[in-house]
Amino acid sequence: MTTISILGGTGHEGSGLGLRWAKAGHTVIIGSRAAEKAQAAAVELNAKLGVEAVRGLDNVSAALAAEIVVLTVPYSAHVSTLESVREAVQGKIFVDVTVPLVPPKVSRVQMPAAGSASQEAQNLLGPNVKVVTAFQNISAEHLKDSDHPIECDVLVCGDDKEAKTVVIQLAADAGMKAWDAGPLANAVVAEGLTSVLIGLNARHKVKSSGIRITGIDR
Amino acid sequence: MTTISILGGTGHEGSGLGLRWAKAGHTVIIGSRAAEKAQAAAVELNAKLGVEAVRGLDNVSAALAAEIVVLTVPYSAHVSTLESVREAVQGKIFVDVTVPLVPPKVSRVQMPAAGSASQEAQNLLGPNVKVVTAFQNISAEHLKDSDHPIECDVLVCGDDKEAKTVVIQLAADAGMKAWDAGPLANAVVAEGLTSVLIGLNARHKVKSSGIRITGIDR
Numbered sequence: 001m002t003t004i005s006i007l008g009g010t011g012h013e014g015s016g017l018g019l020r021w022a023k024a025g026h027t028v029i030i031g032s033r034a035a036e037k038a039q040a041a042a043v044e045l046n047a048k049l050g051v052e053a054v055r056g057l058d059n060v061s062a063a064l065a066a067e068i069v070v071l072t073v074p075y076s077a078h079v080s081t082l083e084s085v086r087e088a089v090q091g092k093i094f095v096d097v098t099v100p101l102v103p104p105k106v107s108r109v110q111m112p113a114a115g116s117a118s119q120e121a122q123n124l125l126g127p128n129v130k131v132v133t134a135f136q137n138i139s140a141e142h143l144k145d146s147d148h149p150i151e152c153d154v155l156v157c158g159d160d161k162e163a164k165t166v167v168i169q170l171a172a173d174a175g176m177k178a179w180d181a182g183p184l185a186n187a188v189v190a191e192g193l194t195s196v197l198i199g200l201n202a203r204h205k206v207k208s209s210g211i212r213i214t215g216i217d218r
Numbered sequence: 219m220t221t222i223s224i225l226g227g228t229g230h231e232g233s234g235l236g237l238r239w240a241k242a243g244h245t246v247i248i249g250s251r252a253a254e255k256a257q258a259a260a261v262e263l264n265a266k267l268g269v270e271a272v273r274g275l276d277n278v279s280a281a282l283a284a285e286i287v288v289l290t291v292p293y294s295a296h297v298s299t300l301e302s303v304r305e306a307v308q309g310k311i312f313v314d315v316t317v318p319l320v321p322p323k324v325s326r327v328q329m330p331a332a333g334s335a336s337q338e339a340q341n342l343l344g345p346n347v348k349v350v351t352a353f354q355n356i357s358a359e360h361l362k363d364s365d366h367p368i369e370c371d372v373l374v375c376g377d378d379k380e381a382k383t384v385v386i387q388l389a390a391d392a393g394m395k396a397w398d399a400g401p402l403a404n405a406v407v408a409e410g411l412t413s414v415l416i417g418l419n420a421r422h423k424v425k426s427s428g429i430r431i432t433g434i435d436r
Contacts, residue, residue, distance in 0.1 A: 109404045139433075151432040155414065182417040186327045189414050192407040196373065199400040204434045214369040215357075215427040216418060 005066035007031040007059045007081055008073030010041040013097060016143025019045055020174035022053040023146050029055055031062030063088035070095040078117055082124045090128050093163045096121045097135045099194040107199035109192040118187040132158035132167045133187040134178060136194050139208030152210025154178035155190040179213055223284035225249040225277045225299055226291035228259040231315060234361025237263055238392035240271040241364050247273055249280030281306035288313040296335055300342045308346050311381045314339045315353045317412040325417035327410040336405040350376035350385045351405040354412050357426030370428025372396035373408040397431055
């Protein structure tokens with residue numbers, strides 16, 4: 001079992017993933033800019049779990065303490081959080097869940113100059129960090145109910161094959177089918193797809209549209 | 219019923235779409251740089267259909283003769299074909315099926331400077347052409363067998379709502395479920411997804427992986 005830190009893990013997406021990973025037996029650390037906020041979120045998750053499996057730390061301490069670091073912050077906090085943990089994540093697997101949404105037009109794909117949020121992360125963290133992207137299309141709605149099946153596949157992009165294999169297994173541990181979707185350059189598809197799904201949600205008055213890969217035995 | 223011209227319609231993707239639309243009762247024109255090549259492809263499609271429903275013309279004549287113009291050329295012929303039909307398509311619905319693949323790394327997303335092939339088309343054709351993108355993820359493999367169910371949804375992007383509605387209906391006529399996937403800015407997702415699917419095909423030794431939208435009643 002692995003120690004996973006979820007930076008920005010006090011939000012819906014991060015705490016939903018944390019809940020599912022803790023339930024699968026992983027050691028989960030919730031990170032936040034303020035340690036107290038992270039601790040409060042951990043208390044809440046432990047109450048749901050019925051065991052003391054989650055603790056809360058400030059983002060930098062959380063990043064230092066884990067083998068795998070997951071980033072689930074709003075895009076507005078992306079660069080500042082990356083800068084704060086750059087040293088702490090060297091040599092590690094860094095799972096960027098960030099979607100570069102630009103309010104108010106969140107259903108419109110608007111990528112940053114680097115090409116994608118995760119390319120921005122790779123540029124900023126440097127070549128020794130194994131940046132992998134995943135989970136951008138998973139609605140937080142169903143994540144926090146850990147018995148709810150997730151009807152959305154996960155596209156995993158990154159330039160390190162082994163790191164992708166680890167993340168595909170982490171997705172399975174959280175009840176999701178994940179696929180190796182190619183190099184980090186392909187992350188623009190997964191990040192942009194979130195805007196497409198937000199638009200579909202609005203037009204069809206649903207909360208969690210998703211995608212499934214077809215044509216391959218599951 | 220509509221007159222649809224398919225530029226570059228001698229290829230697998232274009233003739234597969236043409237076959238299905240002709241079967242649905244539309245008037246289909248195959249376009250090619252050389253009229254004779256287009257005529258030969260039309261003869262072949264008519265033989266499959268058992269009726270004279272398809273004819274072949276050079277690309278410019280084909281574009282002039284139709285209400286809806288569909289572009290299915292390899293990316294290397296994208297700009298030159300657009301330039302050749304610019305005048306002929308003014309005021310029309312222009313369905314760009316082009317994926318900006320850059321051989322040999324076709325499983326890697328590599329968008330042109332304009333952001334996507336279809337944004338390139340819109341820039342080049344001007345604001346009076348209703349550029350809509352669709353069908354980029356549909357494997358030609360199953361299109362040409364018009365009884366074969368297509369297990370892949372179609373993402374339709376464009377800035378003209380009515381034009382998208384027309385294309386969503388055209389997809390249905392060809393046996394496919396299509397979705398309004400937002401503005402033309404979102405086409406990068408549909409175009410890029412083709413590279414993701416090409417990679418999945420290679421890794422899983424299949425020929426036509428695809429996607430389905432989930433979480434919305436169909």
